[in-house]
Amino acid sequence: MTGTTVEVRPTEEALLQYELRTQVVEPQRSTFSYLEKRLGDKPATRYEEGSIGIQPKENFHYRPLWAPDHEIYGADWSAVRLSDPDDFRDPRHYYYAPYVANRAELHDAFGKTLDYLEQRGLLMRLPDDWRSLLAEVVLPLRHYESGAQLLTVLGSRFAEGSTVSQCCTYAAFDRVGNAQLLSRVGIVLADGSDELLKAAKQSWRDDEGLQGLRRLVEELLLEPDWAVSLLALDLLDRAVYAVVYRHLDEAALLGGAGAYSLVVQHLSSWFADQRRWLDALYQAWLSDPAHAEANRALLAQVVATRLPQVQEAVTQLARGIDARVGAGAVGAADAALAALREELAAQGLLGTEATA
Amino acid sequence: MSNARKLSMKNRYSALTRDLDWTPTYVDPKAVFPFTSFEGIKIHDWSKWEDPFRLTVDSYYKYQAEKDKRLYAVLDGFAQSQGHLSLTDARYLNAMKLFIQGVTPLEYAAHRHFAFLSRYYDGPGPRFAAQCQSVDELRHTQTEVHTLSNYNKYYGGMHNWPEQFDRVWYLSVPKSYFEDAMSAGPFEFLIAISFSFEYLLTNLLFVPFMSGASFNGDLPTMTFGFSAQSDESRHMTLGLEAIKFLLEQDEANVPIVQAWIDKWFWRGYRLVALIAQMLDYMLPRKVMSWKESFELYFEEQMLGGLFPDLEFYGITKPRHVEQAIGEKDLLSHQVYWALYQFSFAAGFTTTVPEDDHLDWLSANYPDTFDKYFRPLWDKAKKVQDEGGRVFFRGLPQLCQVCQIPMLFTEPGDPMRLAQRQVVHNGERYDFCSDGCQWIFEREPEKYVQAWLPVHQIYQGNCGGPSVPEVLAWYGLQDGDAGEYAGSVDQQNWERWHDHAGKADVEAPVEAEVRA
Numbered sequence: 001m002t003g004t005t006v007e008v009r010p011t012e013e014a015l016l017q018y019e020l021r022t023q024v025v026e027p028q029r030s031t032f033s034y035l036e037k038r039l040g041d042k043p044a045t046r047y048e049e050g051s052i053g054i055q056p057k058e059n060f061h062y063r064p065l066w067a068p069d070h071e072i073y074g075a076d077w078s079a080v081r082l083s084d085p086d087d088f089r090d091p092r093h094y095y096y097a098p099y100v101a102n103r104a105e106l107h108d109a110f111g112k113t114l115d116y117l118e119q120r121g122l123l124m125r126l127p128d129d130w131r132s133l134l135a136e137v138v139l140p141l142r143h144y145e146s147g148a149q150l151l152t153v154l155g156s157r158f159a160e161g162s163t164v165s166q167c168c169t170y171a172a173f174d175r176v177g178n179a180q181l182l183s184r185v186g187i188v189l190a191d192g193s194d195e196l197l198k199a200a201k202q203s204w205r206d207d208e209g210l211q212g213l214r215r216l217v218e219e220l221l222l223e224p225d226w227a228v229s230l231l232a233l234d235l236l237d238r239a240v241y242a243v244v245y246r247h248l249d250e251a252a253l254l255g256g257a258g259a260y261s262l263v264v265q266h267l268s269s270w271f272a273d274q275r276r277w278l279d280a281l282y283q284a285w286l287s288d289p290a291h292a293e294a295n296r297a298l299l300a301q302v303v304a305t306r307l308p309q310v311q312e313a314v315t316q317l318a319r320g321i322d323a324r325v326g327a328g329a330v331g332a333a334d335a336a337l338a339a340l341r342e343e344l345a346a347q348g349l350l351g352t353e354a355t356a
Numbered sequence: 357m358s359n360a361r362k363l364s365m366k367n368r369y370s371a372l373t374r375d376l377d378w379t380p381t382y383v384d385p386k387a388v389f390p391f392t393s394f395e396g397i398k399i400h401d402w403s404k405w406e407d408p409f410r411l412t413v414d415s416y417y418k419y420q421a422e423k424d425k426r427l428y429a430v431l432d433g434f435a436q437s438q439g440h441l442s443l444t445d446a447r448y449l450n451a452m453k454l455f456i457q458g459v460t461p462l463e464y465a466a467h468r469h470f471a472f473l474s475r476y477y478d479g480p481g482p483r484f485a486a487q488c489q490s491v492d493e494l495r496h497t498q499t500e501v502h503t504l505s506n507y508n509k510y511y512g513g514m515h516n517w518p519e520q521f522d523r524v525w526y527l528s529v530p531k532s533y534f535e536d537a538m539s540a541g542p543f544e545f546l547i548a549i550s551f552s553f554e555y556l557l558t559n560l561l562f563v564p565f566m567s568g569a570s571f572n573g574d575l576p577t578m579t580f581g582f583s584a585q586s587d588e589s590r591h592m593t594l595g596l597e598a599i600k601f602l603l604e605q606d607e608a609n610v611p612i613v614q615a616w617i618d619k620w621f622w623r624g625y626r627l628v629a630l631i632a633q634m635l636d637y638m639l640p641r642k643v644m645s646w647k648e649s650f651e652l653y654f655e656e657q658m659l660g661g662l663f664p665d666l667e668f669y670g671i672t673k674p675r676h677v678e679q680a681i682g683e684k685d686l687l688s689h690q691v692y693w694a695l696y697q698f699s700f701a702a703g704f705t706t707t708v709p710e711d712d713h714l715d716w717l718s719a720n721y722p723d724t725f726d727k728y729f730r731p732l733w734d735k736a737k738k739v740q741d742e743g744g745r746v747f748f749r750g751l752p753q754l755c756q757v758c759q760i761p762m763l764f765t766e767p768g769d770p771m772r773l774a775q776r777q778v779v780h781n782g783e784r785y786d787f788c789s790d791g792c793q794w795i796f797e798r799e800p801e802k803y804v805q806a807w808l809p810v811h812q813i814y815q816g817n818c819g820g821p822s823v824p825e826v827l828a829w830y831g832l833q834d835g836d837a838g839e840y841a842g843s844v845d846q847q848n849w850e851r852w853h854d855h856a857g858k859a860d861v862e863a864p865v866e867a868e869v870r871a
Contacts, residue, residue, distance in 0.1 A: 025438055025441070025510065028510055028844075029508065029515060031509075032508060032515045032516065033516045034516055034519055034831070049502065050497070050502060054501075056521060056531070061531065061539075061807050062805050063539060063805065064539040065540060066394070072535055072538050097428060103421075104414075104420075107413070111414060146376035146378075149474075150475055153471050156471035156474075156490065157471040157472045162464075169467070169471065169491060172471070172474070172487065173413070176484065177417075179376050183371060183372050183376075187363065187371070191362075193361050193363060201378065215382040218380040222388065
């Protein structure tokens with residue numbers, strides 16, 4: 001059909017190359033016309049073709065029975081606005097294929113770590129204090145991750161614009177993945193049974209150190225605004241991840257609990273990836289040509305309301321940690337909150353209430 | 357610890373999914389999950405939900421990443437080798453234009469709304485299943501776009517699909533269908549989409565496109581179809597588990613579910629009218645007739661196989677099903693004849709079937725084709741031979757519910773147009789059938805809201821009062837719409853094939869942007 005010929009041409013270059021001749025058919029257009037309008041007359045990437053401008057925008061037929069004040073989609077599902085949501089880009093350029101490829105690697109690497117720990121019995125040989133910390137404080141965080149899925153998937157449904165919603169979708173699914181990573185550690189630690197998972201659920205319900213966290217997650221589940229929910233969860237995540245997966249990682253290495261470090265490195269690397277799209281979204285919200293100031297005021301209000309609750313929850317968590325392992329978690333939580341305040345102040349999101 | 361009982365696969369899966377749930381105590385759980393009671397469905401025990409599949413997140417990523425790697429390798433190879441030139445004919449792509457305009461947006465809608473279920477079901481088992489399906493549906497949206505992206509570069513009709521889904525008249529049929537489900541409660545959505553769309557009608561809806569692709573040299577779409585198969589089978593089992601679960605939870609659920617089956621059967625059946633014409637008219641190489649497909653996949657498999665099983669729960673065959681059966685010799689012909697006349701305002705082209713195609717239709721529809729439809733095509737061909745083209749001047753009346761032009765005929769009388777009317781709050785509403793009228797009368801407050809494209813055009817909301825203004829508002833380019841013979845696609849196709857075997861083909865016919 002194509003009249004393909006293969007010519008082997010000697011060249012003076014070190015590397016011989018053959019020249020394939022193929023039928024050339026000039027394309028009619030570089031990409032979809034709605035993308036050409038936005039991006040110019042050039043081939044679009046798979047990220048762009050798979051992500052931008054896909055959500056319906058107008059001419060909706062019926063109001064939701066469960067929310068008659070709204071259309072099926074719309075900017076009014078959040079008070080935080082972007083003039084042109086289709087302008088937002090995930091800096092990771094994740095569409096489904098690279099997303100699952102990346103996460104397949106993460107889970108594969110985690111699986112290998114877990115196999116290694118299991119084969120050498122390294123989790124069983126954790127020092128007692130670290131072992132109880134892992135079982136009683138860290139394993140229950142699988143429920144925290146599960147709550148984070150609920151909080152994030154709200155944006156998957158309601159965020160305006162397919163590029164923003166897509167990030168929320170992957171982030172929500174990630175949280176189930178994280179919950180399963182932690183659960184698998186629990187199963188190995190309990191020699192293949194779910195004893196420790198059951199105990200961890202009890203701790204999530206009752207353990208004093210975890211109650212601030214659980215209370216805040218439950219209260220956030222009543223928040224109908226997906227963007228507010230996302231930011232509030234992220235404030236909490238930034239403090240929790242800093243203490244549990246970064247600070248304790250270092251403390252574990254010093255405390256002879258290398259297995260702990262091997263496990264949590266995977267959660268830290270996930271969180272670094274998670275930050276990339278969230279920071280880009282904040283940047284978009286806070287530099288929007290029309291809505292930047294209104295967004296800043298709104299987000300600052302969320303910070304003012306939620307940051308003290310975050311501080312309380314994470315301090316409580318850190319006390320629970322220090323009660324089991326002398327790891328200086330309370331100090332780490334203070335440092336994490338101070339760093340968080342600094343970042344928020346730099347973004348103009350820190351009002352007077354939160355600094356008090 | 358050493359004598360601890362190891363988890364069975366089932367319990368391990370449970371520990372990794374539904375056991376992640378807990379009941380809130382700091383806030384009212386009903387406030388966390390506020391939407392699961394207003395439809396009247398009673399759930400007593402979510403733990404009775406049988407997970408329809410057991411795929412942990414790590415295995416999910418692994419399998420899906422492997423599948424995508426294979427799919428994208430095929431897409432790349434096809435693009436590099438100008439594989440589009442080996443289709444049966446450029447006409448075939450009309451089926452794919454309809455697909456990207458009308459089906460891909462439904463994948464996307466499913467993606468967004470399964471996220472809703474994944475947030476708002478108070479049962480953790482179906483919540484996780486919905487989360488998986490939401491991500492799957494995003495996959496299907498994107499793999500379809502990427503599969504058809506290469507064709508879009510060479511052929512008309514595909515380039516403005518998301519905007520057209522929001523605006524173009526015949527696309528309000530699938531759009532209103534899915535928005536009907538999204539605007540309903542979470543249980544009705546599950547019956548509408550997981551059961552009715554993904555299970556009851558999937559072989560009539562989705563599969564014909566994939567089979568059509570395989571018969572017409574469309575390797576990428578066929579590969580996509582195979583690649584989506586394992587996802588779809590998870591979605592189908594979810595639909596079946598959903599209905600079983602709702603029916604088993606409380607007897608009071610049975611009449612509610614029955615009414616939803618009745619509604620969503622007819623809603624879905626009207627939607628697949630667009631597929632019926634595709635099967636019989638748009639594929640240069642035929643897979644099977646619509647009638648054969650309907651008899652096999654619906655009458656035999658569903659009415660003969662599924663419904664006898666559902667009888668156990670007190671579920672009967674869908675209301676108005678006899679009328680659907682009565683239409684099987686007519687449906688595709690009536691719809692394509694309408695599209696033929698209105699394709700000046702569509703994102704695809706139509707043409708008079710060639711002689712051997714007409715003979716195939718006669719052979720497959722011995723009772724109706726020669727009697728009612730062949731004479732129409734003979735007339736249209738005569739007009740076309742004389743240099744004309746039969747187009748309908750004016751705009752059609754649309755059914756208030758399914759939004760298809762009022763082209764269907766009275767049960768038992770293929771010569772008389774069916775027309776039903778209801779006056780509601782002093783306004784008159786028109787329907788194509790008893791089924792659509794019945795659906796309206798159940799929820800008039802919902803269907804009076806419908807954004808009916810023809811009404812909107814007359815109200816001046818679609819770019820302007822004239823046809824060219826409306827077509828510009830649709831974002832149509834020259835070559836997207838109208839007659840296939842002599843179209844940009846057809847001319848390019850001829851040109852590219854005249855030169856087959858020669859390298860470096862000359863530049864194609866340039867399409868001008870109309871807007």
